[in-house]
Amino acid sequence: QVQLVESGGGVxxxxxxxxxxxxxxxxxxxxxxxxxxxxxxxxxxEWVALIHFDGVTQHYADSxxxxxxxxxxxxxxxxxxxxxxxxxxxxxxxxxxxxxxVTVHSYFYGLDVWGQGTTVTVSS
Amino acid sequence: QSxxxxxxxxxxxxxxxxxxxxxxxxxxxxxxxxxSWYQCHPGKxxxxxxxxxxxxxxxxxxxxxxxxxxxxxxxxxxxxxxEDEADYYCSSYTGTNSLMFGxxxxxxxx
Numbered sequence: 677q678v679q680l681v682e683s684g685g686g687v688x689x690x691x692x693x694x695x696x697x698x699x700x701x702x703x704x705x706x707x708x709x710x711x712x713x714x715x716x717x718x719x720x721x722e723w724v725a726l727i728h729f730d731g732v733t734q735h736y737a738d739s740x741x742x743x744x745x746x747x748x749x750x751x752x753x754x755x756x757x758x759x760x761x762x763x764x765x766x767x768x769x770x771x772x773x774x775x776x777x778v779t780v781h782s783y784f785y786g787l788d789v790w791g792q793g794t795t796v797t798v799s800s
Numbered sequence: 801q802s803x804x805x806x807x808x809x810x811x812x813x814x815x816x817x818x819x820x821x822x823x824x825x826x827x828x829x830x831x832x833x834x835x836s837w838y839q840c841h842p843g844k845x846x847x848x849x850x851x852x853x854x855x856x857x858x859x860x861x862x863x864x865x866x867x868x869x870x871x872x873x874x875x876x877x878x879x880x881x882x883e884d885e886a887d888y889y890c891s892s893y894t895g896t897n898s899l900m901f902g903x904x905x906x907x908x909x910x
Binding site for chain 2: 713720721722726735736738771773776783784786787790791793
């Protein structure tokens with residue numbers, strides 16, 4: 677069964693850091709780019725970051741650039757999102773999602789597998 | 801960059817059709833073929849229903865169709881069924897290594 681499962685969410689204080697994890701199963705993770713997308717309470721979807729299939733290239737939304745880091749460990753079938761210097765506006769449900777294009781460096785044409793999400797709450 | 805513009809709500813009776821628009825600027829739609837649509841039910845993972853403007857993933861009913869003309873993309877759900885009641889989001893590649901989502905449309909089946 678092809679699936680992604682996020683974990684690591686919780687309450688984090690401003691100034692602290694948090695690591696989210698995305699575990700893949702049922703497919704070969706290192707063939708795919710993986711995105712993080714978030715949804716703040718009562719708001720719509722917001723793209724956060726992408727890591728290419730080989731882990732060499734990452735891209736970030738302007739709102740998180742310099743504070744978030746996406747990485748991957750293909751040997752462990754996991755992708756991570758490090759959140760540092762969190763702000764109140766980072767409070768959201770964080771999803772990881774698979775880009776449907778295989779083993780290419782051309783992404784953003786469709787995210788075909790999503791996890792259920794993990795919730796991050798930033799407290800001051 | 802602002803989100804792509806979608807109507808906040810749309811509705812239809814069972815069996816009817818509903819069409820949702822997604823409007824952006826020329827730069828929002830950085831690639832003419834990158835528009836996708838997602839269905840979101842509360843408490844469930846988002847589901848891809850359309851990719852590359854008008855293609856349906858395996859398992860998505862052909863009641864879901866989509867198109868794009870100029871700076872407006874559209875999703876049509878024909879033969880509305882109760883399970884189609886959900887939030888729908890469009891997305892597009894911006895051309896600068898980022899993805900933009902629309903604000904979302906809540907579809908209600910009357």
